[in-house]
Amino acid sequence: MPKKVPKKKKRTRIPQSPRSSITSKTQKIKSSDEYDSPQPFSRFDVERLNRFIVQLIKSNEVKDPEELNYLIEEALTFETWEEIFDSVEFSDIEIAQELAYQAMESRDRKEALRLANEALKLDPDCIDALVMKAVVEAKSVSKLIEKLKKIIAKAEKNFGPDYFKGRERDFCAIVESKPYMRALRMLILFLRAEGRVGESVLVAERMLDLNPRDIEGIRYTLLGLYLETGNLAGAQRLFREYPDEEGAVFNWGQILERYLAGDMEKAAMVLKKAISQNPYVLDYLIGRKRVPNEIFDDNSVDEESEAIECWQELGVAWESYPDALKWLKFFAQEAGW
Structure with a gap:
């Protein structure tokens, strides 16, 4: 068994998520209305875990895979995300991302906006928080689209010109890429709602170029867009590229x-x-x-x-x-x- 790595001194405390219990599937979410139906795991929990593993490696300077497995298994004995997050050091950027997750999980617009603003105080470049703030504050779909385009352009500038090169096969395995891909998907949604189908197609094709394995399932959206515009060649290409899709x-x-x-x-x-x-x-x-x-x-x-x-x-x-x-x-x- 690898030597247990002592916990380092904790810094800023990660805010507890409304879905903080890992073991319970009946955690209730409260908003302006109360929902009594059981809530399963959040769609962001796998992403949370991946971010935690990255920080675990950085915090403990883990080099041995066996040691990493031991630390992960130890962390998974905790019952809340808060306990897991408290076991490693997190930067303001990571704390902001957790606040952004909570904003996206919230069913209350005011609470979502509050959480997004809190995230942006810690990290003004937090993509998910910027998108959430833009959506909640939007006065019209057209203005929201322009705001989303600016957020995406800003993210690409922050990534740098070489960030996307040679990463087509593993782009979505990079946890930092996921908020960017969500922003692109949000842009597709509102472009389509505004009837700007041609622009939607270009963004969807961009997403598939970045992630041919298509973890996000953008091929389904793109198929609908191709058929809507009568682009049978595009639809047929998708059928060829994903032959096992049933x-x-x-x-x-x-x-x-x-x-x-x-x-x-x-x-x-x-x-x-x-x-x-x-x-x-x-x-x-x-x-x-x-x-x-x-x-x-x-x-x-x-x-x-x-x-x-x-x-x-x-x-x-x-x-x-x-x-x-x-x-x-x-x-x-x-x-x-």
Whole structure:
């Protein structure tokens, strides 16, 4: 067993996250309203852990993998993120990032803004905090888009001209890159909402260039954008680049792509396969079911959640082709679905 490394003197205390309990999955989040449903792990917890490991290595000057594993295992015996964070030294930049995570987790706009502002006091360049502040304070979508572009440009300037070179294969494995990629994704969302689809495509393609393995799942958004604009070649390229993709978005995207290409036989064949895998998508696309007004990011992986995600990515594309929807409804009626 490696020699236990003594803890160094603690510096600034990391604020406790609303989801601070690692072991409990029923931690309640409080905002202006109270939500009684159980809350699973935060979507940022893996990222938090990765940042912690980086700081663990820096704080203890760990060089031996066995020693690192020992320190990680020891940290994971703690029951809260606060205890984990207190076991190493954190810079103001890392504390600001934790505040930004909490801002993004909050369901209360005022609390989110307060946390973002606190983060920016510690690190004026904290991308997640800048984005959160911009979103909460936005007066219009167009002004928000311009603000997001400035935040992204500032981040790229801070990274430096050589930061992106040669990192295409492992870019998203770099934990510091994740806030930047989130900002790009947020820009895509609002560009699309503003009807600036061409710009959305360029940003999405940029994200895939940086991260071909596509940890963020931007290929699903890009597929919807390609189909919405009738770019069948772009959609077909995605199908070739991700041949093992079997999820609902690619299945229902291929149905529409084959329909638009005039290959009705293949469209019908993929439709039968898609229905057998997840019948709920059809209900949302043809309007038999309405998408909930509020969709919480609760890490659900059930068929209903997948169907809603599929509608979010492809709904506009399908609605852009009324004849395709008529065919879909007719086929469903004839098949008794």
